Amino acid sequence: MADYAMTIDGVAVPGTSSFDVLDPATNDVLGQAPECSREQLDEAMSAAANAFPVWSVDATGRGRALEAAADLLDAAVDELAPLLTGEQGKPLADARTELRGGAARLRYASTLRLEPEVLQDDEQAYAELVRRPYGTVAAIAPWNAPVIIAMAKVGPALAAGNTVVLKPSPYTPLTTLRVGELLQEVLPAGVLSVISGSSGELGQAMIEHRVPRMVDFTGSVRTGKAVAAAAAPDLKRVTLELGGNDPAIVLDDADPGEIAEQLFWGAFANCGQVCVAIKRLYVPRASYDGFVDALASVASAVKVGPGLEEGVTMGPLNNVPQLRHVEQLVDDALRHGAVAASGGGRMQGPGNFFAPTVLAGVADGTAIVDDEQFGPALPVIPYDSLDEALARANATHFGLGGSVWAKDVERASDVAGRLACGTAWVNSHRVLASHLPFTGHKWSGYGGNSGIEGFHEFTEGQVVWRKR
Numbered sequence: 523m524a525d526y527a528m529t530i531d532g533v534a535v536p537g538t539s540s541f542d543v544l545d546p547a548t549n550d551v552l553g554q555a556p557e558c559s560r561e562q563l564d565e566a567m568s569a570a571a572n573a574f575p576v577w578s579v580d581a582t583g584r585g586r587a588l589e590a591a592a593d594l595l596d597a598a599v600d601e602l603a604p605l606l607t608g609e610q611g612k613p614l615a616d617a618r619t620e621l622r623g624g625a626a627r628l629r630y631a632s633t634l635r636l637e638p639e640v641l642q643d644d645e646q647a648y649a650e651l652v653r654r655p656y657g658t659v660a661a662i663a664p665w666n667a668p669v670i671i672a673m674a675k676v677g678p679a680l681a682a683g684n685t686v687v688l689k690p691s692p693y694t695p696l697t698t699l700r701v702g703e704l705l706q707e708v709l710p711a712g713v714l715s716v717i718s719g720s721s722g723e724l725g726q727a728m729i730e731h732r733v734p735r736m737v738d739f740t741g742s743v744r745t746g747k748a749v750a751a752a753a754a755p756d757l758k759r760v761t762l763e764l765g766g767n768d769p770a771i772v773l774d775d776a777d778p779g780e781i782a783e784q785l786f787w788g789a790f791a792n793c794g795q796v797c798v799a800i801k802r803l804y805v806p807r808a809s810y811d812g813f814v815d816a817l818a819s820v821a822s823a824v825k826v827g828p829g830l831e832e833g834v835t836m837g838p839l840n841n842v843p844q845l846r847h848v849e850q851l852v853d854d855a856l857r858h859g860a861v862a863a864s865g866g867g868r869m870q871g872p873g874n875f876f877a878p879t880v881l882a883g884v885a886d887g888t889a890i891v892d893d894e895q896f897g898p899a900l901p902v903i904p905y906d907s908l909d910e911a912l913a914r915a916n917a918t919h920f921g922l923g924g925s926v927w928a929k930d931v932e933r934a935s936d937v938a939g940r941l942a943c944g945t946a947w948v949n950s951h952r953v954l955a956s957h958l959p960f961t962g963h964k965w966s967g968y969g970g971n972s973g974i975e976g977f978h979e980f981t982e983g984q985v986v987w988r989k990r
């Protein structure tokens with residue numbers, strides 16, 4: 523079995539002990555990740571603090587280093603993709619797409635510059651708003667898209683002049699550890715350290731550590747609240763990219779034959795483990811049966827299996843607790859009168875496979891409608907009036923994304939504007955990109971990593987006022 527190392531102060535280091543990382547397609551041990559001790563955490567933080575003064579003053583050098591980092595990651599896609607599939611579960615083609623996306627995040631970041639903004643220029647004074655990096659950023663990532671999410675943090679944080687200590691999820695640390703080692707070729711020591719641990723305690727210790735001035739977190743609402751609380755005593759700045767329960771609303775001119783496939787993959791890509799997957803689908807009562815049938819027919823054509831197997835389009839859920847969570851929500855919906863138009867439960871075999879499940883007849887107030895399932899099960903809910911559909915779509919603590927689907931794009935855009943969420947799509951869902959700011963409303967978080975707004979999250983403003 524290959525050895526995996528953390529990167530601390532530019533050097534590959536083993537942990538004081540290690541923990542197992544499982545392959546979700548078999549639940550066999552795929553590799554062992556290093557367990558970061560508190561002393562090693564101190565070393566990573568000190569290295570980040572020491573690297574900051576030099577790293578923060580040369581924007582051109584940072585741009586060049588990030589571009590070289592993007593090139594390195596791009597060149598390593600084929601080598602890393604099987605490892606990412608192995609620990610995360612997604613089909614190999616999707617692992618490649620994720621890794622290329624990670625490189626694209628670094629490449630975009632390499633072009634970012636902190637431009638001063640002139641606030642006043644008259645006989646009294648010349649005043650500018652300049653943006654300063656915080657110092658060290660503690661970055662914490664989830665398991666559903668470990669590499670692209672990590673690179674979406676690392677890129678703009680480093681581009682702004684910060685140094686970063688990054689922690690991947692215990693379920694998917696291996697590829698990120700490799701990427702950490704790889705990038706040392708082009709980054710000065712201490713600028714990016716990657717550490718791993720078997721529980722959330724390491725994340726908690728990173729936040730409580732005296733060095734970082736900012737915490738950049740992606741994960742669940744529950745952990746996000748703990749992160750905000752842990753950051754509060756030291757008033758560390760926090761960005762939280764948290765869970766979603768995205769509604770999609772189909773309007774009455776939409777045709778199931780035309781859009782069922784797109785709706786399906788909006789919900790089921792990455793086995794439904796996407797923060798901005800469609801998690802509730804609202805359909806006019808008149809076309810309800812047509813949509814349920816069309817979605818079930820797409821589901822029946824999906825090839826579920828190990829992500830490394832040729833032709834597989836949906837892998838397993840990433841981990842056993844998540845499998846159990848989805849199973850409980852589906853069982854609960856079925857007990858409360860829902861009907862599985864496709865799937866409905868686990869599949870045979872040792873891995874975390876769950877059949878793609880389209881649920882019809884789901885009642886309001888059912889847990890699978892109100893909570894985030896984060897798995898391959900979609901409740902399809904009929905509605906009678908658009909106002910009612912919007913009210914139900916917005917009646918949630920979540921507010922990450924949402925979409926509206928129709929032939930009449932103008933009308934759909936008006937409806938999309940009434941969704942209470944950070945990103946509202948028309949005739950699409952799940953489109954995220956380096957240049958598009960991405961942030962949640964309500965419990966789905968605040969702040970974000972993408973676009974110029976996301977870049978600026980890694981800085982604090984300073985007004986420089988010069989008397990004339």
Ligand code: NAD
Nearest residue numbers: 663664665690691722725726741742745763764765766797
């Ligand atoms: P999680 O909250 O369980 O874990 C996320 C990370 O936090 C992991 O690295 C974990 O080890 C760490 N952690 C756990 N406890 C901690 C603590 N007390 N302090 C600090 N760190 C701690 O989330 P997950 O299960 O890995 O990911 C799934 C969730 O992430 C879903 O809710 C999904 O919607 C959300 N998500 C959101 C986005 C977004 O951009 N909004 C993107 C992807 C995933």
